[in-house]
Amino acid sequence: MKLLIGSLQLGLLYGVLALGIYISFRILSTPDLTTEGSFAFGLSVSAAVTATGHPVLALFAALLAGACAGAVTGILQTRYRIHPILSGIITMSGLYSVNLMVLGGSPNLSLVRAQTIFKLIPFLSKNDAMTVLPIVMAVLCGGLITLLFHTHIGMCIRAVGDNEEMVRASSINVDVCKIIAFCLSNALIALSGALIAQYQGYADISSSTGILVVGLASVIIGEAIFGRRGVTLGFISALTGSIIYRYIIALATRYSPLDAYMLKLVSAVIVGFTLAMPAIKRNAALSRQKRGGKRHA
């Protein structure tokens, strides 16, 4: 039971991350490596502000921090024409130092004695809050960005990911659209980190290593269930994918001989394999065709 609930809680909190990754990976069609930095940025900003006794402010600070990280990547990519992957790497590397600075020079910070939002909810015990709050946050974030992507600016962003050339020729400022999308994406990713820090009661910047793959795996698992259709379903599938991913991880650590440190490898294999799937299918079809051709010859 504890495992069931715990995985749901984590799935929802990391679901906010999956929403952010869906924006860069699927809507903009650009895998954004800033993720690794902005998740830790949200985590450390949240921890630092929470430690001073302002857990709610911590979430807003993390949102802002993530948006700034996204803006840097977005500007490097659009204004200065640096390759998308490379601009993400640049921001991520820079953030490593910034995160250490935010945490006062140490790689981790304990929030055991600090007041977190999970202890603040009226009428709810900390245990209940740890289930209710993730649900509220995930639904709220999912709902808000779904609405946003059905407004004019949201539609412009989707069009940029779909056919950039056309948008460029139609009086919409492509660069601004991209920067806004990266801000939004990384704000969500940082918020996810911020919630995780308060949920776990400590911040450890190494916990962001490989987080991009975790998010991608969530998005991909979701798509395996819901397919790739509109944005609304896309966000729902990203959230669902994140929850399922947590259950897979929980089962894997509990019932398989794998050690916990193998999880990132498992995630990487899932993502790699799924992304390779279309090509594998095509090659298989091609070799079938060739065999058939030889038989008839």
Add this chain to the structure above:
Amino acid sequence: MLELIQAHQVFEKGTPIENIALNHLDLRVEEGEFLTILGSNGAGKSTLFNAICGTFLLTEGRILLDGEEITYLPEHRRARVIGRVFQDPMKGTAPNMTIEENLSLAHSRATAKPLSFAPSRRQVELFRERLAAFGMGLENRMRTKVGLLSGGQRQAVTLLMCTIVPPRLLLLDEHTAALDPATAEKVMEITEQTVREYHLTTMMITHNMGSALSVGTRTIMMDEGSILLDIAGEERAATTVEALLQCYSAKKNRALDNDRMLLQ
């Protein structure tokens, strides 16, 4: 009204592959005029369009649209008042978005507040009405992803996207060349219908000499970045495709003779 004054465009200047794409070209397109442009490959037709749209800035010369200087205006700013349909049906639309979303993108680009919901009900009504006028049945497929449409249908949607807010200048870059003859004719028909109805100033590049003479009100022929021939009115009405071809080779030969003289 569009005016190009001594428009000059050199690519790869100062290198062995230096190439003069527009050669001090003067062109004036009057309000409501429908200009068709002929010319062989490399004559400078597309360069002319790219220069007008701001894909690059002119090496020398000026461009005026309705008397307003646009020579140095960035591409996306010019796109507010200039509509352009490309030859490739894939270029003008976002394939994973629906017809109504694509149209809404075009319709609200100049007016909508960034956070207003799109497409709005009022917009959808307007799009349905305008699509119905094309007689292609697209008005019943408003929620279809554009990527699922045929080339001709996509060009029709692109044409509507470019004209849903009447542009001050419409540029058609061989927009029927990639379509089969019957579809090309249909798209040309809705093009003429739209241009007539909204009294649009239009420039159309074509390789089809027949439609260059039959469509529109004026025809120019370009070669090596200059205008070789410019006909309108009665003179144009009296011109046949044969005469056009003859004129082209005659002027071309004279140019060659001149070159030979230079070399001798």
